[in-house]
Amino acid sequence: MKIVGLSGSKVGSKTRIAMDYSVKSLTEKFPNTEATLIDLAEYDVQFSDGRNYLDYVGDTGYVVKTIMEADAIIIGTPIFQASIPATLKNIFDLLPVNAFRDKVVSMLVTAGSSKHYLIAEQQLKPILAYMKAQIVQTYVFIEETDFYQKEITNDDVLFRIDRLVEDTVVLTETFTKIREVKEAEYNF
Amino acid sequence: MEKYRIDQSKGLEFGIYTLGDHLPNPLTGERISAEQRIREIIEYAKLADQAGIDFFSVGESHQEFFATQAHAVVLSAIAQATEKIKIASSSTIISTSDPVRVFENFATLDLISGGRAEIVAGRASRIGLFDLLGYSVRDYEGLFEEKFDLLLKINEEEVVNWSGEFRAPLRNAEVLPRPQNGSMPIWRAVGGSPASAIKAGNAGVPMFMAHLGGPATIFKRTVDAYRDAAQNSGFDPSELPVATAGFFYAAETSQQALKDMYPHINEGMKRTNGQGFPKQHFAQGVDPHNVMNIGSPQEIIEKILYQHELFGHQRYIAQIDFGGVPFERLMKNIELIGTEILPAIKKYTANN
Numbered sequence: 001m002k003i004v005g006l007s008g009s010k011v012g013s014k015t016r017i018a019m020d021y022s023v024k025s026l027t028e029k030f031p032n033t034e035a036t037l038i039d040l041a042e043y044d045v046q047f048s049d050g051r052n053y054l055d056y057v058g059d060t061g062y063v064v065k066t067i068m069e070a071d072a073i074i075i076g077t078p079i080f081q082a083s084i085p086a087t088l089k090n091i092f093d094l095l096p097v098n099a100f101r102d103k104v105v106s107m108l109v110t111a112g113s114s115k116h117y118l119i120a121e122q123q124l125k126p127i128l129a130y131m132k133a134q135i136v137q138t139y140v141f142i143e144e145t146d147f148y149q150k151e152i153t154n155d156d157v158l159f160r161i162d163r164l165v166e167d168t169v170v171l172t173e174t175f176t177k178i179r180e181v182k183e184a185e186y187n188f
Numbered sequence: 189m190e191k192y193r194i195d196q197s198k199g200l201e202f203g204i205y206t207l208g209d210h211l212p213n214p215l216t217g218e219r220i221s222a223e224q225r226i227r228e229i230i231e232y233a234k235l236a237d238q239a240g241i242d243f244f245s246v247g248e249s250h251q252e253f254f255a256t257q258a259h260a261v262v263l264s265a266i267a268q269a270t271e272k273i274k275i276a277s278s279s280t281i282i283s284t285s286d287p288v289r290v291f292e293n294f295a296t297l298d299l300i301s302g303g304r305a306e307i308v309a310g311r312a313s314r315i316g317l318f319d320l321l322g323y324s325v326r327d328y329e330g331l332f333e334e335k336f337d338l339l340l341k342i343n344e345e346e347v348v349n350w351s352g353e354f355r356a357p358l359r360n361a362e363v364l365p366r367p368q369n370g371s372m373p374i375w376r377a378v379g380g381s382p383a384s385a386i387k388a389g390n391a392g393v394p395m396f397m398a399h400l401g402g403p404a405t406i407f408k409r410t411v412d413a414y415r416d417a418a419q420n421s422g423f424d425p426s427e428l429p430v431a432t433a434g435f436f437y438a439a440e441t442s443q444q445a446l447k448d449m450y451p452h453i454n455e456g457m458k459r460t461n462g463q464g465f466p467k468q469h470f471a472q473g474v475d476p477h478n479v480m481n482i483g484s485p486q487e488i489i490e491k492i493l494y495q496h497e498l499f500g501h502q503r504y505i506a507q508i509d510f511g512g513v514p515f516e517r518l519m520k521n522i523e524l525i526g527t528e529i530l531p532a533i534k535k536y537t538a539n540n
Contacts, residue, residue: 049325049326050315050325050328051314051315051316051325052313052314052315052461052462053462054314054461054462055314055315055316068462068463096462096463098463099463101463101466102466182468183467186446186467186468186471187443187447188443188446188447188450188467188470188471
């Protein structure tokens with residue numbers, strides 16, 4: 001099982017800290033999964049110009065192809081101006097319409113204000129649903145106060161991330177199994 | 189219809205097209221050489237001609253896993269190897285070519301083949317060729333519209349005066365040689381969405397509509413949009429031919445057809461398009477109302493007749509060879525078309 005952690009912003013460090021913890025949790029609990037962390041701050045990704053994702057080269061090509069090859073994606077995103085960052089939206093724009101078909105996608109959100117709690121529900125989930133993702137419905141919402149000196153200090157957040165990681169793996173296994181059984185029934 | 193060399197009294201025309209893909213056979217993992225693939229395409233056209241099939245076309249795709257980038261050259265060999273079958277591109281990416289050179293090539297092809305050549309002009313679904321040939325993707329639409337207009341003008345006028353944004357002007361230019369009857373059929377390739385079909389209708393040019401899968405009724409909207417646009421622009425839709433093109437595979441039973449074809453389509457699409465074909469969608473392909481013509485010969489006959497009733501089209505074009513289908517399977521399909529499918533379709537659609 002290939003799982004990609006996608007840290008969706010070039011700004012700040014909290015999303016990356018949460019993603020680092022998620023990947024650590026994933027590799028400790030599920031050592032057989034192949035985990036890759038993509039932090040968009042470390043890549044020079046161009047804006048979508050409408051081409052097929054296979055035609056992108058360099059960092060852009062690497063990022064979109066790695067996502068397309070994944071069985072599951074854990075998206076980490078901050079909230080900017082009451083929405084997801086442009087860097088993350090650009091990743092969606094670079095991908096084909098049905099990019100998340102047969103993939104499980106889960107989310108964690110870092111935000112400076114609790115007023116941003118429903119942004120993922122109202123803005124991120126509809127995009128994922130449109131792109132045919134199987135969404136892990138419960139996401140982890142992390143606030144400024146949950147961090148202290150580059151670390152998540154709220155145990156509740158850590159527990160919730162652990163559950164998010166577990167749910168991502170369990171749902172991916174489940175949907176893969178269902179698909180295999182269903183496809184075998186077609187008998188072709 | 190005469191202008192487009194179509195005689196409707198003979199019934200629905202049946203054609204075959206290839207994108208010229210050069211993919212491994214997913215069952216063996218082996219890929220034949222480009223030389224063998226090109227020879228097999230020529231042989232495929234020859235067999236189609238012998239089976240009484242009306243039309244054969246070859247596409248250009250400038251990317252990995254394709255072999256007929258120089259599709260006009262391949263068509264030229266096909267012209268020489270065949271006798272009656274109409275030959276065309278599917279499609280010629282006019283956006284990144286010089287319409288003068290394209291016309292010269294295809295007019296020559298028309299003379300070699302004795303008046304059997306046609307051009308289908310398209311915009312390209314993958315756009316790597318823009319970089320390769322030195323064009324900007326930002327001009328994707330502008331390049332197509334301008335160059336397609338010029339191609340049509342060259343076809344209509346023996347002496348051309350023209351100026352535009354993407355090519356040097358033409359002053360009293362004679363583009364030679366002329367096709368056998370002075371002009372040749374030029375179609376606009378449409379990807380299945382009404383927006384592009386409306387442009388074809390507005391220009392009053394024949395429409396070559398490609399369709400992957402899904403209910404035939406969806407594509408009926410595109411055909412209707414095309415004819416409405418033609419009518420509104422002062423053209424007579426009954427004089428404008430429509431061709432439909434999509435996946436085809438005949439076997440003894442529909443289950444066998446699905447089994448034979450699925451790995452090729454799924455693996456081929458993964459390689460050329462980046463995503464496979466969902467099995468669930470493919471399984472629906474055998475439904476009588478699904479536009480994919482997959483099934484037993486009798487089921488396919490019924491599907492094509494249903495589509496004909498729905499679309500009132502003049503030509504159906506089958507794509508059978510996508511994804512490294514072994515040549516003997518193509519031969520078997522041509523045999524089934526020639527002996528069972530074609531006679532039935534002609535019988536039910538010809539006016540006599």
